[in-house]
Amino acid sequence: MAAPYGNSFALWRQGAGKHWQDYTRHSFVQGLSDGTLPRTAFLYYLIQDYIFLRHFSRAWALAIVKSETLDEMKTAASTVDALINHEMQLHVSACAKEGISEQALFDADEHPANLAYTRYVMDAGVSGDFLDLMAALAPCVFGYAEIGARLSDEKADDTAYGDWIATYASAEYQDVCKAIGQMLDGAVARRLGETPETSLRWAHLQTRFTTATRLEVNFWQMGLDYV
Template identity: 60%
Template sequence: MTAYYGTTFPRLRDAAGEVWQDYTHHAFVEGIRDGSLPRKAFLGYLVQDYIFLIHFSRAWALAVTKADTLEEMRACASSVDVLVNGEISLHVKTCAAAGLSEQELFTAAEHPANLAYTRYVMDAGHSGNFLDLIAALAPCVMGYGEIGARLAADVHADHPYADWINTYAGDDYQQACCNAGVLFDGAVERRLGEAPETTPGWGRISQRFATATRLEVAFWDMGMSFGD
């Protein structure tokens, strides 16, 4: 059971259809859940996700410049802090235990799936408005929150991926998802009004959300390929 992530996110999630299930119940995710995912695949994913989070942090920083209110600026700046000083640290710690330094992570070659996803998000911000960018960021933020909350039920003392699951199921990350939901709801109401689905802008952000979700599926596909 996940925390309350606002009203905009669940509407966009439902509108995305089966691709959301493909993302949050991907074979990679299920391998983490039951511990069967090859460690090689997990570490390969972590290296790429470290690079992804660098770009993701930059995207949230871009959102600060796209914001219309000080409240929006503070929320986006807080997301940068969570990523740079929280999520990224988990990747560094886990990879260090496997003999990979942070310098090696930072200089690793970027996989094409990573390039496609991160550049799509950045383009949404550069070519679009604040809502375009938040809609492209939301599937990752809330999707990992949903995944972490669901997988937490299967965590036990010697689970090989307990640290990863507990990070996204934990109070800090779940609160970050709730905060993102509040930000998204407020931004939609401010720009599209109280009946956003009746506006042309709703179709645009729905497309942004669905496309980013498809790119999340491709990211998991990439992760699976590292185990071959």
């Protein structure tokens, strides 16, 4: 399942071991699939994810600064556009149906698990280079694509979360992730060579990816703990 999103992600995914399974098969995710996730947990997650996406957008904007090629800049810029003008608006629309305004989303308190994750990603970009930032961003980008694709096949017909699943299973989102994966492979090869896993930097980048994956697990758990 990892192959469509590129070799670099596939290697990082494998290197994360059980943490990747803890993330992509979390009980929160299972609740989305079978419809058993409490609505209050989902709404709290949406509010926190709106906050997360604001910071995620900033991190992708930083990727433009850290880029070395026009292709890297274009991919980062188009991702910022997709996040701010499309994905965040899906959260706004879903919350509006529950009587939660966009201003209320913007003003919501940030949960410590959210703060820990977003600031970790930003620190990776500020203190490191383009690859440090990509390794920290990758679990969210590709993890949601993997989850969406799997749940699209497994979900219960009557799950209340079909729209969420369809968003990340959509051809549009999957194509974005494939493009990012292709860009990432080029960026890794350009900086570390054709066998990057033999580079002295690879273990450090793997740690970046695995740490961000563990923080994704905490993000799901944050939603469940709100119930």
